[in-house]
Amino acid sequence: MKLAVICTEKKPVPSVSGGAVETLVDLLIDNNERRKQVDLDVYSMEHSDAARLSRRLSNTHFYYINTRSPLNHLYHFFNRLLNKCRIHQCRSVYLTRVVKELKKHRYDWIIVENRPFFVKTIKKRCHDRTRVALHLHNDVLCRENRYASRVIRDCDKILSVSKYIHHRVTEAAFHEIDRKKSVVLYNRIDISKFRSPSHRRNNKLREKFGISLEKNIVLYYGRIKEQKGVWELVRAFERALEKNPDLYLFLFGEIAEPSYKKRLDTALRHLPDPSFSIAEYVDHDRVPEYLDSADIIVLPSLWGEAFGLTIAESAAMGKPVVSLNIGAIPELLGDGCGLLVDNDELLIERLSEAILRLAADRELREALAANARQKAVSQFSSDGYLTDLIAKLESSQD
Numbered sequence: 514m515k516l517a518v519i520c521t522e523k524k525p526v527p528s529v530s531g532g533a534v535e536t537l538v539d540l541l542i543d544n545n546e547r548r549k550q551v552d553l554d555v556y557s558m559e560h561s562d563a564a565r566l567s568r569r570l571s572n573t574h575f576y577y578i579n580t581r582s583p584l585n586h587l588y589h590f591f592n593r594l595l596n597k598c599r600i601h602q603c604r605s606v607y608l609t610r611v612v613k614e615l616k617k618h619r620y621d622w623i624i625v626e627n628r629p630f631f632v633k634t635i636k637k638r639c640h641d642r643t644r645v646a647l648h649l650h651n652d653v654l655c656r657e658n659r660y661a662s663r664v665i666r667d668c669d670k671i672l673s674v675s676k677y678i679h680h681r682v683t684e685a686a687f688h689e690i691d692r693k694k695s696v697v698l699y700n701r702i703d704i705s706k707f708r709s710p711s712h713r714r715n716n717k718l719r720e721k722f723g724i725s726l727e728k729n730i731v732l733y734y735g736r737i738k739e740q741k742g743v744w745e746l747v748r749a750f751e752r753a754l755e756k757n758p759d760l761y762l763f764l765f766g767e768i769a770e771p772s773y774k775k776r777l778d779t780a781l782r783h784l785p786d787p788s789f790s791i792a793e794y795v796d797h798d799r800v801p802e803y804l805d806s807a808d809i810i811v812l813p814s815l816w817g818e819a820f821g822l823t824i825a826e827s828a829a830m831g832k833p834v835v836s837l838n839i840g841a842i843p844e845l846l847g848d849g850c851g852l853l854v855d856n857d858e859l860l861i862e863r864l865s866e867a868i869l870r871l872a873a874d875r876e877l878r879e880a881l882a883a884n885a886r887q888k889a890v891s892q893f894s895s896d897g898y899l900t901d902l903i904a905k906l907e908s909s910q911d
Contacts, residue, residue: 704894716806731809812835833852
């Protein structure tokens, strides 16, 4: 099988600049490097560090696309105008240059990473026998979006990253033949990296930030933005701290919006000192070390997560996780793998109660952690990721 993977125009592959989608593509590449299963071509935005790293790989061919052009601003304006007019098309320098290169080759499958509007153009301009699959990482092909059914019709296959996304896609499809296009391909993680190295307590985070050994560390990590519920977590922690002073809140992740940072800082000022720390950047290779130091991990995303890589990573580390009963999260934390709370007007109180419950019950923490680790190993390990993807593609003719 000859396979092309079209990455997004935002970050390069290999994932030298991070990125959830890019990290997943890395895992597919790694699978094929360890045991070649397909002739794999990867199309990525141009990046010197990524290109340098790619030269170490023997079973993957990379095409690096120069995205610089004076047309970028014009296309950005044009796409926004079309969107306001409810005309869902995409003009992109990156897409145009990708298609130009794609036309020189013949593929069995072209996989488009999380860019629904790329599909029609690629399908139209490439060889007739080439099939195009959309690897869908967000909840955009749903009934609420008018363009969803048209995008689904254009795809030969949709690789949905969870049952939740699969259900949303099938709801939006108009015809039975389109509803059959979606299959579930769970996101994966490198289990060898996300695991507790020993049963001994990891004190590195405590030593670095001066956190007492008596404190139970409540940790959040990931993007710090409104949809992720971090402000609500701070408010819930404030309540929990009043009943249990042996708690410590640790937040780490990029804060994207200044206005949200200001709101979060206001909430943090209500916490006594020292009861919290915040780190805006942590090297991805050090994330497992930080997770291993936590006693409780709280990831209260307020929207319907398509999957939740941070939850899967925390589960793989063998950590008790608190999150919300929404989107794909119950797929990851159901069956005794975590505590789920409802996203309603009592959310802050419910989060506070969940934190206090876990802090007071070590046996419960250990039981949830063991179940979570077992599920992560059995369902979300990167081993076999490419094999599963190929099987999903080949099932398209069923």
